[in-house]
Amino acid sequence: MKFLQVALGILTAIGGFVDIGDLVTNGLVGARYGLSLAWATLLGLVGICLFAEMSGRVAAVTHRGTFDLVRERLGPRAGLANLVASFLVTALTVTAEIGGVALSLELATSVNYILWVPMVGLFVWLVIWRVKFSILENGAGLLGLALLVFGFALWKLHPDYGSLVHQVFVPQKPPNERLPSYFYYAIALFGAAMTPYEVFFFSSGGVEEGWSRKDLMIERLNVFIGFPLGAVLSLAIAADAALVLKPRGIEVDSLGQIGLPVAFAAGKIALAVAILGFVAATFGAALETGLSCGYSIAQYFGWQWGKFVRPRQAARFHVAVLLTLIIATGFVLTTIDPVMITEYSVVFSAVALPLTYFPILVISNDPDYMGDKRNGRLMNALASAFLVLIVVASVAAIPLMLWTRAGQ
Amino acid sequence: MTAGRAAGVLAVTVVLVAILTGCVGHAATTGAYRGKAHHSAQAASSSLQTALLAVQTSAKGNLLDPYLDTVLSQAEDDLGSVQQQFDSIQPPNTTEADALRNQLDTLLTKGSSTLSDLRIAARRDQQGEMVHTAQDIPPLVTKLDSFARATS
Numbered sequence: 001m002k003f004l005q006v007a008l009g010i011l012t013a014i015g016g017f018v019d020i021g022d023l024v025t026n027g028l029v030g031a032r033y034g035l036s037l038a039w040a041t042l043l044g045l046v047g048i049c050l051f052a053e054m055s056g057r058v059a060a061v062t063h064r065g066t067f068d069l070v071r072e073r074l075g076p077r078a079g080l081a082n083l084v085a086s087f088l089v090t091a092l093t094v095t096a097e098i099g100g101v102a103l104s105l106e107l108a109t110s111v112n113y114i115l116w117v118p119m120v121g122l123f124v125w126l127v128i129w130r131v132k133f134s135i136l137e138n139g140a141g142l143l144g145l146a147l148l149v150f151g152f153a154l155w156k157l158h159p160d161y162g163s164l165v166h167q168v169f170v171p172q173k174p175p176n177e178r179l180p181s182y183f184y185y186a187i188a189l190f191g192a193a194m195t196p197y198e199v200f201f202f203s204s205g206g207v208e209e210g211w212s213r214k215d216l217m218i219e220r221l222n223v224f225i226g227f228p229l230g231a232v233l234s235l236a237i238a239a240d241a242a243l244v245l246k247p248r249g250i251e252v253d254s255l256g257q258i259g260l261p262v263a264f265a266a267g268k269i270a271l272a273v274a275i276l277g278f279v280a281a282t283f284g285a286a287l288e289t290g291l292s293c294g295y296s297i298a299q300y301f302g303w304q305w306g307k308f309v310r311p312r313q314a315a316r317f318h319v320a321v322l323l324t325l326i327i328a329t330g331f332v333l334t335t336i337d338p339v340m341i342t343e344y345s346v347v348f349s350a351v352a353l354p355l356t357y358f359p360i361l362v363i364s365n366d367p368d369y370m371g372d373k374r375n376g377r378l379m380n381a382l383a384s385a386f387l388v389l390i391v392v393a394s395v396a397a398i399p400l401m402l403w404t405r406a407g408q
Numbered sequence: 409m410t411a412g413r414a415a416g417v418l419a420v421t422v423v424l425v426a427i428l429t430g431c432v433g434h435a436a437t438t439g440a441y442r443g444k445a446h447h448s449a450q451a452a453s454s455s456l457q458t459a460l461l462a463v464q465t466s467a468k469g470n471l472l473d474p475y476l477d478t479v480l481s482q483a484e485d486d487l488g489s490v491q492q493q494f495d496s497i498q499p500p501n502t503t504e505a506d507a508l509r510n511q512l513d514t515l516l517t518k519g520s521s522t523l524s525d526l527r528i529a530a531r532r533d534q535q536g537e538m539v540h541t542a543q544d545i546p547p548l549v550t551k552l553d554s555f556a557r558a559t560s
Contacts, residue, residue, distance in 0.1 A: 106478055107474065107475050107478050108472075108474060108475075109474050110473075110474035110475075110477040110478050110481075244461070245461075248457040248460075248461060249450070249453055249454060249457055249549075249553070250454050250457045250458050250461070251450070251451065251454040253454075253486065254479075254482045254486075256475065256478050256479040256482055257458055257479070259475070260458070260461055260462060260465065260479065263465050263470045263471050263472075263475070264461065264464075264465045264470060266470075267469075267470045268469070268470055268471065268472055271470070271471065271472055271475060272472065275472075275475070408447065
């Protein structure tokens with residue numbers, strides 16, 4: 001039983017790692033830079049592992065939500081700054097995910113994505129309202145494993161693996177690309193791998209599932225095995241784009257382009273699986289981001305939250321989720337390109353990261369909250385080094401965005 | 409700075425960045441106009457290459473019909489958008505700028521027309537016609553790439 005629980009957690013973490021931000025950013029960067037920016041994904045992976053491990057441990061030890069603790073430990077003003085930054089970025093991500101589900105359905109049906117948007121918004125809300133947390137979390141994560149087809153397509157492309165590994169570990173900026181754009185996309189990949197909602201959902205989910213100290217090992221296995229394998233999936237998407245799209249000079253600006261290498265290498269059935277993966281990954285992330293918006297507001301204001309109680313007992317939490325979904329759906333219906341929203345959302349994730357990461361680092365170090373489960377020396381050294389990196393990425397993101405006109 | 413003001417600054421920054429990075433703008437000098445022409449040529453070449461890859465994949469029996477339709481329509485829209493944006497730029501009053509405009513606009517018009525033909529053939533399920541039309545793409549891409557190199 002324990003083994004099954006661990007295996008399910010890891011599989012869900014792999015399938016749930018990739019969302020619209022990872023799909024678009026890895027496809028776009030792979031087609032433009034090959035794997036020469038894979039280091040940014042790997043850095044983001046280490047960062048999200050540290051961030052998720054700390055916040056999951058905080059949830060397991062304190063049985064309380066992140067924003068509740070941040071407000072109590074750092075005060076209402078710092079807590080509000082954390083809330084506003086996290087909520088804005090997560091709400092932008094919900095918008096991108098809803099658009100991503102609609103775009104995926106358009107690829108399967110050729111019905112214009114705008115017509116799918118209201119139905120997607122409604123369905124996301126219905127699932128959040130009615131479906132049990134464990135089914136919601138595991139179902140989307142397991143279906144997201146369909147994206148492993150990108151790895152199968154990579155194998156079918158018979159690449160020179162030595163060359164791919166060389167690109168990853170000896171990165172070189174393509175000679176025709178400008179350095180500011182190269183670093184702008186490095187920050188985008190870093191932001192895509194370290195989206196704050198993944199951590200809020202992970203830790204709030206821990207509270208929903210009643211984690212305790214004895215679950216810490218499972219939590220760590222999920223993070224340290226599931227997330228890295230999820231990142232391998234991200235790299236496979238980038239590698240497919242590097243092998244098929246880059247030699248043709250194709251600049252990725254739509255979800256359809258990202259699936260083309262799979263069809264090219266592995267055929268119709270593989271493409272159908274990839275579309276299923278797109279739908280599952282974006283729909284799962286829409287659920288997670290929608291819930292995360294509700295979690296953040298309800299935890300900050302001290303309202304009853306979560307799906308472990310009936311909706312009528314957490315009415316304000318469900319209203320917050322509903323209003324977020326209505327606004328996000330309305331935003332996509334303005335016909336703003338969801339892929340463009342995604343590109344901005346991953347960069348703004350990087351901008352907001354210090355405001356969300358720093359409080360968790362403080363709390364996970366506080367013996368009053370954590371007792372003997374506070375950060376060890378190694379964790380503190382790594383997490384502090386990452387704080388510096390996160391601040392540098394955050395400060396550089398907007399100037400680089402303006403300088404490069406969003407990576408042009 | 410209070411948390412409220414910090415949030416306000418963040419919101420204003422988001423809007424300003426979106427506006428500043430999304431503007432088309434005008435080209436004050438021939439050099440700037442050449443740069444915009446260069447990017448337009450690259451983007452057009454990308455749209456045409458996407459369509460070509462989709463048609464080739466479909467011809468091998470590897471692409472689902474709705475997927476093909478969506479990718480071709482998207483490529484057509486993208487190329488149309490590139491052309492519209494390029495045409496909306498006010499070129500500087502120089503002979504070189506006018507020549508660049510005429511040269512690229514001809515290629516963009518030809519490309520748009522080719523992608524429309526492909527989309528029509530795909531929706532009519534005319535595989536042969538689609539493959540035949542797609543043969544126009546490689547020479548167009550070659551010209552666009554040469555143009556992009558010349559203006560880089």
